[in-house]
Amino acid sequence: MPDAAAVAPRAAVRLRFEDRSYECLPSETVLQALLRHGIEVPYSCRTGACLTCLMRARRGAPPASAQKGLKETWQAQGYFLPCLCEPAEDLDLARPDDAAVFGRARVVAVEPLAPGVRRVLLEPAVALYYRAGQFINLRRADGLTRSYSIASVPHLDRYLELHVKRLPGGIMSNWICDGLRTGAPVDIQGPHGSSFYVPGRSEQPMLLIGNGTGLAPLLGILRDGLHDGHRGPIRLYHGSRHAEGLYLADELRALAARSPNFGYVPCLSGPDVAPGYRAGRAEAVAFADLPQLAGWRVFLCGYPPMVHAARKQAYLAGASLEDIHADPFELRDLRRTPRN
Numbered sequence: 001m002p003d004a005a006a007v008a009p010r011a012a013v014r015l016r017f018e019d020r021s022y023e024c025l026p027s028e029t030v031l032q033a034l035l036r037h038g039i040e041v042p043y044s045c046r047t048g049a050c051l052t053c054l055m056r057a058r059r060g061a062p063p064a065s066a067q068k069g070l071k072e073t074w075q076a077q078g079y080f081l082p083c084l085c086e087p088a089e090d091l092d093l094a095r096p097d098d099a100a101v102f103g104r105a106r107v108v109a110v111e112p113l114a115p116g117v118r119r120v121l122l123e124p125a126v127a128l129y130y131r132a133g134q135f136i137n138l139r140r141a142d143g144l145t146r147s148y149s150i151a152s153v154p155h156l157d158r159y160l161e162l163h164v165k166r167l168p169g170g171i172m173s174n175w176i177c178d179g180l181r182t183g184a185p186v187d188i189q190g191p192h193g194s195s196f197y198v199p200g201r202s203e204q205p206m207l208l209i210g211n212g213t214g215l216a217p218l219l220g221i222l223r224d225g226l227h228d229g230h231r232g233p234i235r236l237y238h239g240s241r242h243a244e245g246l247y248l249a250d251e252l253r254a255l256a257a258r259s260p261n262f263g264y265v266p267c268l269s270g271p272d273v274a275p276g277y278r279a280g281r282a283e284a285v286a287f288a289d290l291p292q293l294a295g296w297r298v299f300l301c302g303y304p305p306m307v308h309a310a311r312k313q314a315y316l317a318g319a320s321l322e323d324i325h326a327d328p329f330e331l332r333d334l335r336r337t338p339r340n
């Protein structure tokens with residue numbers, strides 16, 4: 001028999017925030033409750049992927065599930081993710097301590113990589129210790145915050161490199177493409193994320209699949225692995241609908257020509273497929289080429305439905321769960337209730 005206390009719905013609790021108190025209903029997250037009460041707090045994905053909603057509990061303990069993946073020092077200070085937090089007790093909330101979780105960076109360049117894609121180079125004021133493939137949160141002066149993956153490699157590149165795709169109607173991406181200027185200061189938070197190259201097992205084959213700017217973290221992981229002397233085969237499948245979306249194709253072809261264990265497979269899912277490209281979505285082409293993935297390390301980045309489906313498929317093809325690293329670029333979820 002299940003323990004009655006374990007299955008009982010939790011009671012409503014009170015959230016104290018900026019000198020006012022709000023009810024958080026049973027089965028409601030802290031983020032949902034604050035939004036329902038009309039409180040403006042930053043958030044984006046609502047799935048725990050972006051860390052944009054980070055808050056601090058000054059009193060009361062958020063559940064461990066809402067602190068999973070956060071740095072231990074942050075956990076100890078009461079930081080948690082409101083989008084994942086269904087509190088079991090009253091919480092006294094505070095916005096994050098800026099000095100503790102954000103740093104300053106200077107924009108070194110914003111340059112076109114492809115139609116609708118910008119390369120952003122940043123110089124952090126204080127050296128940032130990151131792994132290629134992780135992501136940072138970029139904050140505009142008005143507080144708007146979004147996540148971007150890191151395409152650079154710390155020991156190879158001077159600047160932090162991001163690849164930003166312009167989304168129709170997207171607030172931050174359009175501002176980055178049109179309004180962000182060289183020399184401007186921005187706030188950065190991170191690095192975050194556990195999808196990166198780990199040295200060792202250098203004979204292990206690696207499969208990298210990404211679409212659009214999903215190439216950014218894969219580029220870092222690829223260059224990090226090659227620089228580390230990874231000897232196993234590395235296969236990169238980059239997908240787009242149109243050839244111009246396969247940015248850095250010439251550079252990647254050149255890298256493949258001088259790296260015997262690296263293969264680059266540009267894939268086009270649109271109707272026009274020129275010679276030198278494979279027809280189909282990147283993940284479909286990759287799984288057709290590599291139906292057995294037992295022993296492979298797999299990295300999946302970009303469009304969330306692709307990443308989630310490919311994660312399942314990689315597992316079914318034999319890759320072990322701890323060898324599958326997924327980095328879905330979750331967009332802002334505008335709904336009142338989170339995704340399942």
Ligand SMILES: Cc1cc2nc3c(=O)[nH]c(=O)nc-3n(C[C@H](O)[C@H](O)[C@H](O)COP(=O)(O)OP(=O)(O)OC[C@H]3O[C@@H](n4cnc5c(N)ncnc54)[C@H](O)[C@@H]3O)c2cc1C
Nearest residue numbers: 146147148149164165168169170171172173213329330332
């Ligand atoms: C871990 C992680 C890593 C990421 N890495 C990258 C990366 O390397 N490169 C990259 O380009 N992106 C990346 N992203 C996505 C990025 O964080 C942003 O979500 C993206 O740039 C869009 O932000 P935006 O402010 O431009 O769009 P938003 O304003 O957040 O809008 C998103 C979409 O919703 C639509 N929309 C907005 N408001 C409304 C409305 N009221 N009604 C209907 N539709 C609406 C917009 O038209 C747009 O298509 C990453 C995301 C995550 C979580």
Ligand code: FES
Nearest residue numbers: 044046048051083
């Ligand atoms: S982690 Fe909470 S909104 Fe993304």
